[in-house]
Amino acid sequence: TQRVFTFGKTKSQGDASMKDLLGGKGANLAEMSRIGLSVPPGLTITTDTCAEFHTSGRQLPPGCWEEILEGLRTVEAEMGLRLGDAAAPLLLSVRSGAAISMPGMMDTVLNLGLNDACAAGLAKRSGDERFAFDAYRRFLDMYGNVVMNIPHHLFEEQLERIKAERKVTEDTALSAADLKLVVAKYKEVYKSRGKVFPEDPYEQMRLAIYAVFDSWQSERANVYRSVNGITGLKGTAVNVQAMAFGNMGLTSGTGVCFTRNPSTGERKLYGEYLINAQGEDVVAGIRTPEPIDTLARTLPGAYQQLVENCNLLEKHYKDMQDIEFTVQEGQLYMLQCRGGKRTGQAAVRIAVELVDEGLVTTDEAVLMVEPTHLDQLLHPQFADEEAYKGSVVGSGLPASPGAAVGQAVFDAEDAEAWKSSGLPVILVRRETSPEDVKGMYTAEGVLCQLGGMTSHAAVVARGWGKPCITGCSDLQVDEHNKVARIGGKEIRQGDFLSLNGSTGEIILGKQPLAPPELAGDLGRFMKWVDDRRVLKVLTNADTPEDAEEARKFGAEGIGLCRTEHMFFASEERIATVRRMIVAQTKEARLKALADLLPFQRTDFEGILKAMDGLPVTIRLLDPPLHEFLPDGEMTEVCEALARDAGVTVDEVYSTIEKLQEVNPMLGFRGCRLGITYPEITEMQVRAMFEAAVRVIKAGGKVQLDVMVPLVGTAAELANQESLVRRVAKQVMAESDTVVSYRVGTMIEVPRAALQAGAIAKTAEFFSFGTNDLTQMTFGYSRDDIGKFLPIYLEKGILVNDPFQVLDQDGVGELIKFAVERGRASRPDLKIGICGEQGGEPQTVAFLHEVGLDYVSCSPFRVPIARLAAGQAAV
Ligand code: PEP
Ligand code: MG
Numbered sequence: 001t002q003r004v005f006t007f008g009k010t011k012s013q014g015d016a017s018m019k020d021l022l023g024g025k026g027a028n029l030a031e032m033s034r035i036g037l038s039v040p041p042g043l044t045i046t047t048d049t050c051a052e053f054h055t056s057g058r059q060l061p062p063g064c065w066e067e068i069l070e071g072l073r074t075v076e077a078e079m080g081l082r083l084g085d086a087a088a089p090l091l092l093s094v095r096s097g098a099a100i101s102m103p104g105m106m107d108t109v110l111n112l113g114l115n116d117a118c119a120a121g122l123a124k125r126s127g128d129e130r131f132a133f134d135a136y137r138r139f140l141d142m143y144g145n146v147v148m149n150i151p152h153h154l155f156e157e158q159l160e161r162i163k164a165e166r167k168v169t170e171d172t173a174l175s176a177a178d179l180k181l182v183v184a185k186y187k188e189v190y191k192s193r194g195k196v197f198p199e200d201p202y203e204q205m206r207l208a209i210y211a212v213f214d215s216w217q218s219e220r221a222n223v224y225r226s227v228n229g230i231t232g233l234k235g236t237a238v239n240v241q242a243m244a245f246g247n248m249g250l251t252s253g254t255g256v257c258f259t260r261n262p263s264t265g266e267r268k269l270y271g272e273y274l275i276n277a278q279g280e281d282v283v284a285g286i287r288t289p290e291p292i293d294t295l296a297r298t299l300p301g302a303y304q305q306l307v308e309n310c311n312l313l314e315k316h317y318k319d320m321q322d323i324e325f326t327v328q329e330g331q332l333y334m335l336q337c338r339g340g341k342r343t344g345q346a347a348v349r350i351a352v353e354l355v356d357e358g359l360v361t362t363d364e365a366v367l368m369v370e371p372t373h374l375d376q377l378l379h380p381q382f383a384d385e386e387a388y389k390g391s392v393v394g395s396g397l398p399a400s401p402g403a404a405v406g407q408a409v410f411d412a413e414d415a416e417a418w419k420s421s422g423l424p425v426i427l428v429r430r431e432t433s434p435e436d437v438k439g440m441y442t443a444e445g446v447l448c449q450l451g452g453m454t455s456h457a458a459v460v461a462r463g464w465g466k467p468c469i470t471g472c473s474d475l476q477v478d479e480h481n482k483v484a485r486i487g488g489k490e491i492r493q494g495d496f497l498s499l500n501g502s503t504g505e506i507i508l509g510k511q512p513l514a515p516p517e518l519a520g521d522l523g524r525f526m527k528w529v530d531d532r533r534v535l536k537v538l539t540n541a542d543t544p545e546d547a548e549e550a551r552k553f554g555a556e557g558i559g560l561c562r563t564e565h566m567f568f569a570s571e572e573r574i575a576t577v578r579r580m581i582v583a584q585t586k587e588a589r590l591k592a593l594a595d596l597l598p599f600q601r602t603d604f605e606g607i608l609k610a611m612d613g614l615p616v617t618i619r620l621l622d623p624p625l626h627e628f629l630p631d632g633e634m635t636e637v638c639e640a641l642a643r644d645a646g647v648t649v650d651e652v653y654s655t656i657e658k659l660q661e662v663n664p665m666l667g668f669r670g671c672r673l674g675i676t677y678p679e680i681t682e683m684q685v686r687a688m689f690e691a692a693v694r695v696i697k698a699g700g701k702v703q704l705d706v707m708v709p710l711v712g713t714a715a716e717l718a719n720q721e722s723l724v725r726r727v728a729k730q731v732m733a734e735s736d737t738v739v740s741y742r743v744g745t746m747i748e749v750p751r752a753a754l755q756a757g758a759i760a761k762t763a764e765f766f767s768f769g770t771n772d773l774t775q776m777t778f779g780y781s782r783d784d785i786g787k788f789l790p791i792y793l794e795k796g797i798l799v800n801d802p803f804q805v806l807d808q809d810g811v812g813e814l815i816k817f818a819v820e821r822g823r824a825s826r827p828d829l830k831i832g833i834c835g836e837q838g839g840e841p842q843t844v845a846f847l848h849e850v851g852l853d854y855v856s857c858s859p860f861r862v863p864i865a866r867l868a869a870g871q872a873a874v
Helices: 016-034 047-055 064-079 116-126 129-146 152-165 176-192 201-216 219-227 279-284 293-298 300-317 344-356 362-368 371-378 412-420 434-442 456-464 521-532 544-552 563-568 571-582 586-611 634-645 649-659 671-676 678-697 714-735 750-754 770-778 789-794 811-825 841-850 859-873
Strands: 004-008 042-045 092-097 108-112 237-242 253-258 270-275 321-328 331-339 392-395 397-400 403-409 425-429 445-448 468-470 476-478 483-486 489-492 496-500 505-508 536-540 558-562 615-619 703-708 741-747 765-768 830-833 854-857
Touching: 004 016, 004 064, 016 042, 016 047, 016 092, 016 237, 016 300, 016 331, 042 064, 042 092, 047 201, 047 237, 064 201, 064 237, 092 201, 108 129, 108 201, 116 129, 129 152, 129 176, 129 201, 152 176, 201 237, 270 293, 293 300, 300 321, 300 331, 344 362, 344 371, 344 521, 362 521, 362 859, 371 859, 397 456, 403 412, 403 445, 412 425, 412 434, 425 434, 425 496, 434 456, 434 563, 445 456, 445 496, 456 468, 521 859, 536 544, 536 859, 544 586, 544 859, 558 563, 558 586, 558 854, 563 571, 563 586, 571 586, 571 634, 571 649, 586 615, 586 678, 634 649, 671 678, 671 714, 678 703, 678 714, 703 714, 703 765, 714 741, 741 750, 750 770, 750 811, 765 811, 770 811, 811 830, 811 841, 841 854, 841 859, 854 859
Parallel strands: 403 425, 425 445, 445 468, 536 558, 536 854, 558 615, 615 703, 703 741, 741 765, 765 830, 830 854
Antiparallel strands: 004 042, 042 237, 092 108, 092 237, 253 270, 253 321, 321 331, 392 505, 397 468, 403 496, 476 483, 483 489, 496 505
């Protein structure tokens, strides 16, 4: 096996495709040389060698050293210099570089090859003694630090002392004689630490290579990999490369730049440059770099070379690049290039402009924007995410993205009261119940101690595009005393709080926000996405406002309208719902239902109008009834309820008691309600069809899909279906109007998936309710998963939260099975998904493969789902 790959002028043994073996840096150095850019020659030792080095107890595999020396000969030949030759010394850089970039995590040594004799030789040859000893002192410092474990500050102190004696502030103001003194002092630092500086350049090189391999296993590298979920890499490669010198006076320097602006995408070099310096000066922050334009002014020739090189690189890689370079006496050298990280705004603009420039096809452009990029574009952001790091007091699950700033309040009523007096609030709760909905709506953001990614708060917040953090185990919320504790700090009512719903960070104080920027290129880009997409994208929306919002985002219908969310919209509505629940006779219940009907009809009318003929899927009542009953301070509410409903207080209490459930999610809910109380289904269906008739009579179009929840057997669906059809027929006859409608079901109980063939005999459409389907397939309660999910993720027992990213192996198998059986008994069966995973990109790609007709997700995720569906189809 070849362990060393050389690169040099127009001939490289490696190329850009070999990232796994040569690391990102090595592969790109090889590629840049190959296409004729000016890259100092060098060699790359493979990542496999790193793995062998560690398994064999810190030893190079047999023959490897000889290979390195052979590679070194080619570098020496191209440079006309030799390692350790005092007359013509070759200097080297030794750098790490894994297949995935780990910025700043591993080690680098520059100017390797110097000793007293070679430093003198370098001075003579370059005619610049100052430069030679500057390189020498830099080498002693870096080598001491990286290879010999001598703390950098010990060198720094010596340098500072001499600068103080000479009364200068800049390193560059030291003379050659001063730097010789620095070198002497640095050697004393080695001695004072009991270390011997290896004078032999070959020994220097060997130990530097070892140090880079060692840095792969360093604490910080291990932590970085685990934090960023980087697994499966073999090790780091080592790049040994001829030095280009940025510290040879005013015609030299070093810089980093992006070929386009990584924040805005503008096509203009963006970066920083330091005159008369080497790379580590930028990183160490000793001197403040100047904008890249400085180079254009001071060294126009080198700048021109840089521009040409950047153009060449973009043409070659067909993407924006992030590069490092050095200018040595006016000559440009490229030291690194890689695809540049960018914001959402930049990603869209760059993709669109690369198409216009003829560099990429629209297919390629569609793949260049990541779903998280779009997500960023659609939510307000913090103006500067670095600026607040010192004020982060804890974190929870990033349940709904975006940035929110407001004053802490601890219940929904306070939220509404504060908001109505013009104060922005953050609602802080132990958990939220449907009763908090209005408070949540008025809040800028929501913070919950409990709950997972699909807890009530999370689902609702995402639906509104409102930032939300849930499952924050470090947080202790005392709602009663209106105080919360986290990270040793107290949050009291009225304290300013900032939430980053994209990262889960909780930040004290008021952090500045920036509005979402919808660049004009986004429209064009999304058109390309939609042209490719096979899956339709619908939305989950409960109100006419949500429905309109979602249409703006490109929703092609409503895949789930949870009618009950509107029950809390006003005091009057919830009071009516409660009267219906505590009714002791059928007459009383029918009376309450009749009062509820106009509310529902108005909502449905608004939604159907907003969707104007696009399919609108309305689900029959689903949640267990106790969710609508008051909790907390009961006495007063129950007395009022008794008065209002014309029943006794005892009857109210006994009803509440009867409705208490041990496992509410597996309890008296879904179609079980409509089968037990057919009058509820009848009222809802009548409201739907009366609304449809009104819209049609006003000249609108309607496609109504009535959906039955929580079906497990074909008989359950058949029961509700005949009810729906009977009422539909009645309303259509009464109004002499034909409404185009279908009756279908959710597939969210595992048995329904297994019985899909039988169920599809009745159902005209399926919609996978993957929240419940996941809950019942795993047996994990959706509201309580926050208690153990972090541990499962940490131990690798789960790779993702299955309520967020569909579990393809388990739940996905049930879906595939149900699709196959369902279509076998009804070939034109319409199939979609309306669980939370329906807007998640990996899930969308999977469902595209499985052959669903549509996905349905919250309005803010519609563009993301469109992108994922478009990408899946490329
Ligand atoms: C589901 O279970 O996936 C679903 C969409 O319904 P809900 O979340 O309302 O139970
Ligand atoms: Mg459900």
